[in-house]
Amino acid sequence: xxxxxxxxxxxxxxxxxxxxxxxxxxxxxxxxxxxxxxxxxxxxxxxxxxxxxxxxxxxxxxxxxxxxxxxxxxxxxxxxxxxxxxxxxxxxxxxxxxxxxxxxxxxxxxxxxxxxxxxxxxxxxxxxxxxxxxxxxxxxxxxxxxxxxxxxxxxxxxxxxxxxxxxx
Amino acid sequence: xxxxxxxxxxxxxxxxxxxxxxxxxxxxxxxxxxxxxxxxxxxxxxxxxxxxxxxxxxxxxxxxxxxxxxxxxxxxxxxxxxxxxxxxxxxxxxxxxxxxxx
Numbered sequence: 001x002x003x004x005x006x007x008x009x010x011x012x013x014x015x016x017x018x019x020x021x022x023x024x025x026x027x028x029x030x031x032x033x034x035x036x037x038x039x040x041x042x043x044x045x046x047x048x049x050x051x052x053x054x055x056x057x058x059x060x061x062x063x064x065x066x067x068x069x070x071x072x073x074x075x076x077x078x079x080x081x082x083x084x085x086x087x088x089x090x091x092x093x094x095x096x097x098x099x100x101x102x103x104x105x106x107x108x109x110x111x112x113x114x115x116x117x118x119x120x121x122x123x124x125x126x127x128x129x130x131x132x133x134x135x136x137x138x139x140x141x142x143x144x145x146x147x148x149x150x151x152x153x154x155x156x157x158x159x160x161x162x163x164x165x166x167x168x
Numbered sequence: 169x170x171x172x173x174x175x176x177x178x179x180x181x182x183x184x185x186x187x188x189x190x191x192x193x194x195x196x197x198x199x200x201x202x203x204x205x206x207x208x209x210x211x212x213x214x215x216x217x218x219x220x221x222x223x224x225x226x227x228x229x230x231x232x233x234x235x236x237x238x239x240x241x242x243x244x245x246x247x248x249x250x251x252x253x254x255x256x257x258x259x260x261x262x263x264x265x266x267x268x269x270x
Contacts, residue, residue: 001216004169004170008170012178015178015182016181016185019181019182019185020185022189022198022201022202023185023188023189023266024187026194028197028198031198031201035204035205038182038205038208039208042182042208042212044179045175045212046211046212048170049215049216049218049219049240050219051215051218051229053211053233054211054215054229054232054233054236057236058208058211058236061236061237061239061240062204062236065176065240066243069219069243069244070200070201070247071198071245073247075199076251077197077250077251077260086193086194086245087263091191091192094190095191095192099184099187102184102193103180103184103188106180110173110177111173112270113171115171115220116172116220116222116224117171117222119169119172119220119224120219120220120225122219130226131226131230134226134227134230135230139230142234142248146234146238148195149241149249150237150240150241152241153241153242153244154244156245157244157245157248158248159253160245160249161247161248161251161252166253
């Protein structure tokens with residue numbers, strides 16, 4: 001039981017510190033690498049919550065896919081080494097104050113709400129099998145719609161990134 | 169047992185950091201990554217409530233799978249728009265993308 005606490009502490013520390021590093025680094029490549037660490041630690045949090053399939057999907061899609069895609073995006077566009085990476089200070093302070101107010105409000109809400117104390121024990125059942133049964137019994141239409149969405153995103157991405165090259 | 173509120177707190181901090189990054193950073197790719205961070209915070213909440221919720225069942229995990237898929241599609245389309253914009257305006261900074269504001 002205490003091992004769970006230690007794992008949660010380390011994973012949440014890695015998650016939050018990766019996000020903070022992402023905000024505070026100056027070079028864009030370093031930001032993406034810090035965020036890749038955050039994505040991996042979030043996958044660890046999912047596995048700690050007994051959602052193994054979601055955790056592995058997180059590793060595949062975010063750490064493997066989105067991070068590399070963003071690195072490609074940085075390499076294909078301009079990336080000057082030293083640059084002013086943030087907006088004007090007045091806007092930053094205003095945004096920070098607004099987000100702080102939001103944080104305090106939601107934190108108060110989380111602390112005051114009586115969450116249910118018992119947790120479901122998923123460790124006895126096969127997570128992947130259970131997700132497959134649910135997906136093909138109750139969520140067939142959203143599943144198919146998501147496949148259509150991925151196809152549309154694929155074609156749209158190709159057309160938008162390719163169109164101007166033909167005109168030149 | 170780890171209380172549900174600690175997972176919610178981690179997700180809240182991640183969401184706030186992502187919101188700050190999305191609103192204050194100039195580089196468009198970093199803005200996209202901050203949006204992905206906010207998506208991830210929401211996914212942590214969904215999976216946490218699949219275990220700790222009032223009517224806890226697998227639906228939270230399945231919804232987070234759909235959300236991951238939509239986020240990946242959004243990242244791909246966002247990057248395609250960014251590359252097309254870079255080719256036309258040769259900038260990646262969001263405060264210089266003001267063609268519709270002038």
